[in-house]
Amino acid sequence: MIESPVLAATLPYIESKYFNRDVDRNAIDWIVLHCMASPETPQRAEQCARYMQTLSEVDHDGKPIKKSAHYYGDCDSFVQGVPDNRIAYHAPGCNERGIGIEHAGQAFQTREQWLDDFGIQMLSLSAQLTARLVAKWNVPIVYVDAAGLLAKQRGITVHAEVTKAFKRSTHTDPGEGFPIDWYLETVRFFATK
Secondary structure (H helix, E strand, O other), rough: OOOOOOOOOOOOOOOOOOOOOOOOOOOEEEEEEEEEEEEOOOOOOHHHHHOOOOOOOEEOOOOOOOOOOOOEEEOOOOOEEOOOOOOOOOOOOOOHHHEEEEEEEEEOOOOHHHHHHHHHHHHHHHHHHHHOOOOOOOHOOOOOOOHHOOOOOOOOEEHHHHHHHHHHHHOOOOOOOHHHHHHHHHHHHOOOO
């Protein structure tokens, strides 16, 4: 059995370049889980946060591609990029009422690959973070699929379900192999601590 790392009480903050600084949210409906489409390596959280801080991608018309998430994680740390009460650009359709959490890894990973040593450590940290967030924002620890999102059910979802529901992106992360059942059980465990 792998010992779960403990999430820091205060997370490092590396501010993302793009997010809505004008709206001060007082309610959250969804925690949206993502993967970074990057290898699982230590320091990936910090690397992704710094990338979002200096983002310079443009579309075919030369306009900035605006993207960000609230949190970025790997096997030994999580970094905050956008304050919880601000809107990050991570899952069109759920941005206004969602908090986005990015994980090192790729959407093609199998369940076994997500639950290797690196994955268990990272997802344990993520579950601790989500347990804090659901307590803070009174979000139910239930999985919400595309139909539930359209019905405005509150809970925990993944980017792929947001894409299916609102059809405003093509992202399918964190992938079919993501162990959402294991994740929810782990969030429930930490929520009782």
